[in-house]
Amino acid sequence: MKTFFNFLQAALIGLLKLLRGSKRLAKSRSLLAYTSYGNKKQVRLLARLVEAHPQIDFENRQSSMKHFFQVARLFFMHPVKHSLIKVRFQPKQSFEISTNDFGFSNKLLLVENEGKEKIQKVDFFSEDLPGRLLNSQAKVIQPNQDTHKIFISDVDDTILVSKATNFISLALKTLFLPPTKRKSFPEAAKVYQKLKHGKSGAENNLFFYVSSSTWDIYPLLREFLKLNRFPEGVLLLQNVKQEKQKKSKISHSHKLERIQEIIEMYPEYKIELIGDAGQADPMIYLEIASRYPKMVDKILIRKRWWDSNFTDEDSYLKKAEKLGVEMHYFSSLDEIYNEF
Template identity: 25%
Template sequence: MAASGGIKNKFLTWLRISNKPVVKVYRGYVQQEKAVLFGHVLRLSPLPRKKYRKNFWVNTFALLRLFITRPVQGATVKVKGIQQDVRYVTEKDGFFRLEWTPEKPFPPGWHPVEVDLITDYLGPDKPVATGEGAVYRSHPTQYGLVSDIDDTFLISHSANLRKRLRVLLTENAYSRDPFEGVVRHYQLLARAGTMPEAPNPFFYVSSSEWNLYDYILTFCEKNQLPDGVYLLSQIKRFREIWKTGQNKHVTKFARIVRILEAFPDMKFVLLGDDTQEDPNIYTSLVSHFPQQIRCVYLRRVHKNNEARTQVFVDQITAAGVPCCYFTHSAEAIRHSERIGLVEATGSKNSESR
């Protein structure tokens, strides 16, 4: 048995897979003085990627590794280093959500947080594993931004499973591209009605799985997209990889609702595309939160969905919320300037990244 275990451990090491308990902590946020942080406890998980090469087999293997996971249900996690005993018992998929009110309110900006995996046997002072994350307290700005990811700023072919898998398997976070002009638009939105040192908060809400968190984060950092909080979908196991991006979209609606309710005094800009259910979801959000939605942007990607999407666009504008259904980001930028959301910058270089 020991020899078998040794061979298994060596094989997993060669695959760069950890078979030790891991607390994966994501970015959280502060809502009305309450900190919210989430993550997963995993018994099997991929180690971070160190090198990026334009090699089909390397990229394919690196992507497949992201789905080699084994979530831990019923594990107890605790926020480290605070007086309150803030705990959570992980759900079936290993997910946890921690909420607490800091003794001293967090000032605006990012704040590191650690989460311990604890057991009754060892006690809270001897964690089995510790994960590092961060919570963001937004500046008191006028606007918040909620953006989809796939085919909104990251070219993904979400409407075609074969093409989506091909891109995921053959490219990497450094080799993939955003749509032309989209980074400029997002950077302008981050400064809309505020100053560079107090940017508007971004919430990236996607049907992509938590498996792709590091992949997406690396892509956004590499392309200088505004920093933000990521709210992704339920983690998937290796056997479910062919279902990537095909989550139930009702959960996406619920995640955005939580954001809007967390920041009731903030107006939001919604950014999505026409490949899946963004037009339907955003129309529903406008009907439920008409006073909180400043405007809606929908990228025109899937020709077969244009007529259906236009129906939703008409409903949004009829509710009194500006909506831009665009093909190129330069159109979206001009719309943002026209409605006074961002300062006019002129058309020069409007399609630059």
């Protein structure tokens, strides 16, 4: 999957460069502001600066071929490297952030935030064109007095039916099935909404969706979450090229890093980790539990719905028991919701 999308992205960007060279296309800039998160003192701001960002609609129903071309256009996005952007958070606070080799910025900013509102907004200005407001605003999600827990969930095969271990199956679903045709597990959104609001119905628990999908398909996954009425939250994906450069010994190490950033932002809250047995979620979540033993409350793992011969459950459950962390395997979240 990663190799395929990496190849597709390289090919499309190469074609775009040829077009620019032959036709001298103007380089307009767009800032992709991803939903970010913070507390009263810090905000982790997530954004990407690209050239000639296409206007893409995943909200309305469309044919499989139209969806394919929409997804392909996402890979035309060419990053703007090492560019300065001015950030305005609330009227009196401003910062400068810079993009990396891939056009991304994942910046921890120190802010003065009274935390009266559940969601704050951030404006972005171009440093190359002083005073020009870029065409994007970032939402910043933060806890309030009604927040009791942080839920961190995987996406593929945890809430979105994907069969992510099968390259061809996942690639075809991503490229040819629009969000309106993608299937979620039938109980997932309902249970997630209950977790969001707690048993009292008045809680404001935070949700983070941490996936191995590439940032290029962020609009597609965001629309899937919206259409299926999952709780609003922060969607954290991976930059495949950047992860390849790291050469980490840990599979899906970006997940480990993103979860650590969340935990360190909210040390006062208990964490529940929800994933699936298809890839590395059990291993990653147990590693998190070993590093933060007093913070991880539960680990919930969806069984492989396409393969009943998975045999590693007992070994992971024993490791969880040694760490003193509750760990449950489930076929449907309804089975264990009452235990929450």
